Amino acid sequence: MKRLAFFISAWACAxxxxxxxxxxxxxxxxxxxxxxxxxxxxxxxQQATKERQIWITADHSRHAILQNEFKSGPExxxxxxxxxxxxxxxxxxxxxxxxxxxxxxxGERIGKAGHSINNFCxxxxxxxxxxxxCHAGYGWRDSSFNFNDxxxxxxxxxxxxTGTYKKFPTGAGHPVQTPTxxxxxxxxxxxxxxxxxxxxxxxxxxxxxxxxxxxGGGGDGVKHGDIDSSLAKPNKALDxxxxxxxxDFDCVRCHTTTLHNIAGRTYATPAATSRKSLIEDDLASKxxxxxxxxxTPHKPGIKANDHTDKxxxxxxxxxxxxxxxxxxxxxxxxxxxxxxxxxxxxxKGPHGKPSxxxxxxxxxxxxxxxxxxxxxxxxxxxxxxRDTIDPSQPVAINWPxxxxxxxxxxxxxxxxxxxxxxxxxINKTLLIPKLFGPKGSGAYWAEYDWKKALDKGMQAxxxxxxxxxxxxxxxxxxxxxxxxxPKENVxxxxxxxxxEGRLASLAGFYMPxxxxxxTINVFGWILVLGTLVAVTFHGLGRVISSSRKEx
Amino acid sequence: MTGKxxxxxxxxxxxxxxxxWLQTALITILLVTGFxxxxxxxxxxxxxxxxxxxxxxLGWLIxxxxxxxxxxxxxxxxxxxxxxxxxxxxxxxxMLGIFRGDPHPVPKRKEAKHNPLQxxxxxxxxxxxxxxxxxxxxxYWSYNSWAAWGLDWLSLPVVxxxxxxxxxxxxSFLVGHIYMTTTGHxxxxxxxxxxxxxxxxxxxVELEDWEKRRRKGRQAxxxxxxxA
Numbered sequence: 070m071k072r073l074a075f076f077i078s079a080w081a082c083a084x085x086x087x088x089x090x091x092x093x094x095x096x097x098x099x100x101x102x103x104x105x106x107x108x109x110x111x112x113x114x115q116q117a118t119k120e121r122q123i124w125i126t127a128d129h130s131r132h133a134i135l136q137n138e139f140k141s142g143p144e145x146x147x148x149x150x151x152x153x154x155x156x157x158x159x160x161x162x163x164x165x166x167x168x169x170x171x172x173x174x175x176g177e178r179i180g181k182a183g184h185s186i187n188n189f190c191x192x193x194x195x196x197x198x199x200x201x202x203c204h205a206g207y208g209w210r211d212s213s214f215n216f217n218d219x220x221x222x223x224x225x226x227x228x229x230x231t232g233t234y235k236k237f238p239t240g241a242g243h244p245v246q247t248p249t250x251x252x253x254x255x256x257x258x259x260x261x262x263x264x265x266x267x268x269x270x271x272x273x274x275x276x277x278x279x280x281x282x283x284x285g286g287g288g289d290g291v292k293h294g295d296i297d298s299s300l301a302k303p304n305k306a307l308d309x310x311x312x313x314x315x316x317d318f319d320c321v322r323c324h325t326t327t328l329h330n331i332a333g334r335t336y337a338t339p340a341a342t343s344r345k346s347l348i349e350d351d352l353a354s355k356x357x358x359x360x361x362x363x364x365t366p367h368k369p370g371i372k373a374n375d376h377t378d379k380x381x382x383x384x385x386x387x388x389x390x391x392x393x394x395x396x397x398x399x400x401x402x403x404x405x406x407x408x409x410x411x412x413x414x415x416x417k418g419p420h421g422k423p424s425x426x427x428x429x430x431x432x433x434x435x436x437x438x439x440x441x442x443x444x445x446x447x448x449x450x451x452x453x454x455r456d457t458i459d460p461s462q463p464v465a466i467n468w469p470x471x472x473x474x475x476x477x478x479x480x481x482x483x484x485x486x487x488x489x490x491x492x493x494x495i496n497k498t499l500l501i502p503k504l505f506g507p508k509g510s511g512a513y514w515a516e517y518d519w520k521k522a523l524d525k526g527m528q529a530x531x532x533x534x535x536x537x538x539x540x541x542x543x544x545x546x547x548x549x550x551x552x553x554x555p556k557e558n559v560x561x562x563x564x565x566x567x568x569e570g571r572l573a574s575l576a577g578f579y580m581p582x583x584x585x586x587x588t589i590n591v592f593g594w595i596l597v598l599g600t601l602v603a604v605t606f607h608g609l610g611r612v613i614s615s616s617r618k619e620x
Numbered sequence: 621m622t623g624k625x626x627x628x629x630x631x632x633x634x635x636x637x638x639x640x641w642l643q644t645a646l647i648t649i650l651l652v653t654g655f656x657x658x659x660x661x662x663x664x665x666x667x668x669x670x671x672x673x674x675x676x677x678l679g680w681l682i683x684x685x686x687x688x689x690x691x692x693x694x695x696x697x698x699x700x701x702x703x704x705x706x707x708x709x710x711x712x713x714x715m716l717g718i719f720r721g722d723p724h725p726v727p728k729r730k731e732a733k734h735n736p737l738q739x740x741x742x743x744x745x746x747x748x749x750x751x752x753x754x755x756x757x758x759x760y761w762s763y764n765s766w767a768a769w770g771l772d773w774l775s776l777p778v779v780x781x782x783x784x785x786x787x788x789x790x791x792s793f794l795v796g797h798i799y800m801t802t803t804g805h806x807x808x809x810x811x812x813x814x815x816x817x818x819x820x821x822x823x824x825v826e827l828e829d830w831e832k833r834r835r836k837g838r839q840a841x842x843x844x845x846x847x848a
Contacts, residue, residue, distance in 0.1 A: 372670060375764040563666040567659060579777035582659040582666060586781045593788025600792045604799035607714075611803075614719040 110366015117347050117361040118322065123272065130268040139263035142207045142243060143220040148267065150219060157219035159329040165205050167216065168193065172338040179336055184453035184530060186466055186499050188400060188488025188543045189286040192454065195503035195512075195529030198241040203281040210241045212529070225261075227277050228270040234261045239505070275311065276301055278320040290396040294438060294484035295551040299393035307393055309553050325354045332356040334548070337470065339447025358382040381479040383550050384442060385560045390484060390549050395420035395434040399487040403540035405430035406517045413517070428504075428514045430489075440482030440549045442572055446471035449546065454532055457497045463542040464492075464499070473577040480575065482549040489542050491523055495535035499543070501526040626805070626820040631733060631813055636696075639687055640814055646680045647790060649673075654787050677757050684754065699734050700743045707736040718803065728821050741793075749789050756783040 129135055134148045150157055160166050169180035178184040181193045181200070193200045194212075201209035205223045208214060215221065223242060225234050237245045237258050245258050283289060283298045290297035305312030310322070325332050332354035334340040340356045346363045347353060353360055362382070365374040373385070390396065407427055408414065418424025422434040451467035458464045466488075471478025491500040503525035506512030513522035519538060527534035565572045566582030573583065632640075653673035656663050664672060691697040709725045714737070717725070726735040734742060759771070759779050766772045801810040805820065813819030 372667075378764070561665075561667070562670070563662070566657075566666050579780060581657055581780065584777070585659060586777075586784060589781055589785050589788070593785060593791075596788055596792045597795060600795045604796060608799065608802070610719055615721065 108367050108371075109369075110362035113346070113348070113363055113366070114361035117355070118316065118318075125271075129270050132268070135264060135267045137264075139267065140246075142223055142225065145263055145267045146207075146220050146222050146224055149224045149270075156224070156329065157222045160205070160222050161216065161219075162328075163330050164335050165329075165331070166222070168204070170336045170338070172335055178453065178455075179451075184455050184501075184532070185336070185451060186454050186501070187286075188466055188486060188490050188545045189292060189397075190504060191490060191499075192501040192526070192530065194501055194531075195526045196505040199239050199505035201242045202236045202238045202240060203285075204242045207242045224270070225266055226280060227273045229266045229277075230269040230271045230274070231262075231266055232276060233259075234266045235259070272319070273321055274319050278324075286397065288397075290391060290394045292397070292486075293547050293551075294390040294396040295387065295547070295549045297391070297394045297396065300551065303393075305555060306558075307552055307554075309555050311551075323355045323360075325356065334447060334449070337448040337450055341447065379479055381445070381481040383548075383553070384440075384480050384482050386553050386556075387440065387482055387549055387551075388554055388558055388560045389437045389439055390482075390552055391436050391438050392552060392554075395422050395436040396438065396484065397422075397432055397486065398435045398438065398484075399431075399433035400429070401431040401489040401540075402491065403430065403489045405513070406519075427517070433487075438484065439571065441485045441546075442480050442482055442575055443469045443546070444471040444473060444475065444478040444575070445469040445481035445483075445548065446475050446478040449548070452499070454499055454501050454527075454530060456499075458492060458499060458541070460492055460494075460497065460539070460541045463487075463544060466499070466543050466545045468544075469546060469548070480572065484547040484549055486545045486547070487542065488545065489540045491519060491538045492541045493535050494537040494539050496533065498532075499541075500534060500538060501530045501532070503529060626822060628818050629728075629730065629821050630817050631728060631730060631819045631821075632817045634817070635690060637814060637817055639683075639690070642683060643680075643687075646676055646683070647794070649676045650680065651787060651791055651794075654783075658784060658787075674761055677754075677761065681754055681758060684750070700739055700746065702740045702743055703736050705736065707740075710735050710737045714803075723822065728819060745793055749786060749793070752782065753786040753790065756786060 132152075134151055137144075137148065139145050139148070146157070162171065164171050164180065167180065168182035169175055169178070170183075173179050184192070186192055190196065190200070197212075197214075198210050205226050206214075206221045207223055208221055223236075226236060235244060235258050236242055237249060238251050238253060244261050246260055248257050248259050250257050279296075279298065279301050282293075282296055283300065285292035285296075290299075299307060300311060302313055303311045305315040310316050310318040316322075321331070323332075332340060333356060341354065341360075344357065344359050344364060345353050346359055347355070347361060348363070355361060358366075359377075359382075364377050366377075366382075367373045376385075404425070405428060407425075413427030414425075415423055415427070416425040418432070418434065420434050420436055423432055424434075425431050446469075448470040449467050450470050452458065452464075469481065469483065491502060492498065493500050500523045502513050502519070502522040503511055504513050504522065506515060506525075508515045511518070511521040511525035513519065516522070520536065523534055523538055524536070560571070563582070564570050566580060568583055570583060572580065650673060653664065653669040653676070655661070656669040657666070657673055663669065691700075706726055713722060713725050724735070728735075756779050759766075759774065760776075760783055762769070763776060763779075766774055801814075802808075804810040804813075809819060
């Protein structure tokens with residue numbers, strides 16, 4: 070019987086091992102490496118993007134219609150549309166024009182132009198002429214703006230290549246007619262040389278996109294943390310793809326475009342719904358890392374390939390954001406309105422950034438920020454100014470969708486911007502203030518009266534305000550996906566696989582090095598130390614007894 | 621050992637010694653890197669510790685297959701067949717006799733290298749503890765293939781917990797085992813034997829019946845003519 074049992078166990082043992090050996094090649098079957106020294110995902114991406122020659126068949130500086138005299142943006146747009154007849158119609162359907170999420174019914178009012186809220190300048194309604202200096206259009210002064218006007222599309226802000234075309238900060242999207250100083254930054258804005266600007270048009274570059282996206286929230290690096298003016302001319306250390314000393318990618322290299330629709334996430338709609346590489350679908354957008362790099366980009370056998378199902382590339386490859394310019398991490402509106410000698414004032418803090426502004430309150434800026442990490446399936450859910458909040462605790466205005474059990478969710482890095490902003494004490498909703506406007510309009514930046522500003526803002530948004538307000542702490546997240554660092558600077562394993570590491574607060578799963586089993590550890594050490602104590606005493610006993618005998 | 625003449629005997633073959641020390645090295649490396657991966661300390665760096673642990677662990681798995689083959693083909697597996705005979709005598713010896721300088725009740729023999737206590741200890745280590753470590757370790761390593769292998773009902777924390785518990789078992793065995801090497805007629809006698817293969821054992825000690833494990837066909841003949 071014993072022999073039989075022995076044989077069975079021995080064979081089970083051997084069989085397990087043989088199975089194991091057979092399993093190794095299947096488990097590790099991956100791309101063949103072309104260059105021994107290069108990860109296959111890198112080779113693939115280089116092949117996917119190697120053809121950099123973009124050829125064109127038109128010279129806009131020789132177009133007769135662009136030699137005409139122009140006095141305004143819409144006149145230029147009409148000239149553009151005389152050849153590109155479908156362009157405005159296409160553009161009118163995109164979020165860049167509507168500022169509403171095109172993937173949900175317009176009635177839900179999701180978007181800047183709707184009831185979506187952030188904890189920066191909070192909402193567009195009532196503040197149009199200031200905010201819409203970043204609208205790719207002309208004349209969005211208030212809710213009466215005609216969204217069907219083709220001539221109101223601003224082609225130039227995205228396509229002009231002289232770098233001289235500037236929309237005036239408070240001009241509702243229009244440049245100035247005569248040189249004008251903007252009091253906000255004491256800079257002089259000049260009217261564009263319309264012919265030069267119109268004749269320069271081409272595909273959008275980093276600078277075109279950056280005109281608005283680097284300065285979101287009203288200043289350089291205010292909003293995103295991974296997008297600011299440092300990306301206009303980055304080096305490889307800041308972004309491996311965009312670096313001038315590297316691939317020199319423009320934004321549209323990854324944010325590929327169809328019918329003026331630019332690839333990327335819009336609110337709760339992920340940038341991509343399936344994780345396909347260009348090998349699987351050559352017409353897929355290049356919006357994800359995996360589009361070009363595949364889902365197993367590292368050399369075969371490298372443990373990082375096993376991580377890609379649950380950990381986004383960005384989590385390891387963007388160790389910190391805001392690596393050149395600081396980014397705003399907190400904004401406390403409740404401190405706004407303080408005055409020095411009866412006058413509003415502004416103060417500068419660390420990183421040469423404002424720490425206080427009577428119009429806006431108190432700020433905290435940070436540089437080289439380690440991201441926060443959350444499960445993320447590509448969708449970001451958010452509340453609007455219509456949703457009820459619980460003001461007894463910090464309110465998450467938006468949050469990443471996904472969990473450990475969501476097979477589309479991976480651990481993803483985020484910037485979390487903390488805010489303190491007005492809410493309605495009776496209706497329990499977040500409030501939209503009218504910030505921008507002349508004296509007498511009720512605008513906070515002109516009159517410093519919250520009640521009036523909130524009343525006017527909510528009225529402009531078509532929402533009710535009880536008249537009772539206070540300030541509540543809020544949070545707002547941005548996925549971090551730009552500023553991809555060179556591979557030498559990747560996040561080291563130990564930075565997550567440790568008790569105080571980057572993923573310390575991400576619960577719901579076991580992670581080696583971070584989690585331990587208390588009972589097992591206690592039992593284990595008792596076992597080991599117990600054995601040690603026992604053999605020590607046994608040994609001492611032998612020493613004593615033998616010395617006695619000899620003595 | 622009083623009065624008895626000691627004879628130098630060749631106890632451990634080259635492969636046995638090689639396997640013993642290879643396994644010593646592999647287990648030591650696995651313990652050191654394993655506890656680093658578990659977060660106990662930083663030595664090699666997390667990435668290196670994981671890579672070394674995986675490489676050595678898989679290497680051990682393959683080497684162990686050769687050991688099992690050796691056991692089966694040489695008949696050496698008989699050395700591990702457990703017995704209760706003289707078990708209490710041996711326990712008694714280690715609890716009392718050893719302090720009085722009594723001779724070991726079950727001296728080593730080429731045909732019976734292990735006393736009853738060793739038999740049960742080594743058998744549980746080789747048949748239970750080490751396989752548990754190998755299987756749990758292999759599963760741990762193949763975590764990403766579980767779904768493809770239809771093993772997604774497994775739980776990583778459970779596999780990890782078993783593996784860590786086993787590691788404590790191995791470490792505890794190591795402590796006891798190293799101490800026991802000092803209990804020969806000299807402190808280093810056992811270690812010397814495991815290095816050179818030769819150990820001094822008392823002359824003229826007979827193999828007892830339970831220490832011989834014959835093949836079935838031979839048992840009849842044996843019973844008629846007991847070995848001298």
